Amino acid sequence: MSKFEVLSIIISILAVGISTISLVRTRKLAKEQLELERITAELSRLQIESIAEEKTNKTKPKFNVSLTKMGKSYNFYISNTGQGSAYNVNFELIDCEDSPLFNSELIDMFPYQEMRPGSRIKLLASLHFNSPSKYQSKLSWEDENGNKNEEIFWTSL
Known part of the structure; x- marks a missing residue:
């Protein structure tokens, strides 16, 4: 090679x-x-x-339930802090034998037709010395598509 x-x-x-x-x-x-x-x-x-x-x-409602003392009276406030509206809103206290809410006010207000963003509902509460300090409540509503929703809240003084 x-x-x-x-x-x-x-x-x-x-x-x-x-x-x-x-x-x-x-x-x-x-x-x-x-x-x-x-x-x-x-x-x-x-x-x-x-x-x-x-x-x-952005199209869903977001709720908050609170119990507030204003002066000598107590009120339940239901607020829609979300960006969507809720329809046919219902509110009830769960397992509450001595309800502080007035039945006539509940019958007149609910179902609440439409709760828009930023709106709130005020319910007068009649609390007394033996009233519980915590309440469990259920909020139910329909969204814009007609779907039923519900949420449980614990509210205290």
Whole structure:
């Protein structure tokens, strides 16, 4: 074998070695890139879900029930602090044998036709010395799609 042939074989072997190393690195980079694309797709899906949930929360009512003393009288306040309206709102005290609410006021007010964002309902409460300090109440309503919802609240002085 001549020097030229040996040199050609060495150069060929080096070229095969360099090509093999390049191929291994390219496969490794391609694998990492596929993993990054999968993670990016998952993050995009989660972001879309978050945006959709945020959008639906903008149309949902959010309620708060509190018992407040103003002067010598006590009142239950039902507030809609959410960004959506509630329809056919009902309010009742649960497991309360000696209800401080006036039945006539409950019958006149409920079901409350529409509770818009930022609105509140005031109910006079007749508390006495033996009244419990905590009340459990249930608020039920319909959303704009006609779906029925309810939530339980614990209210204390």
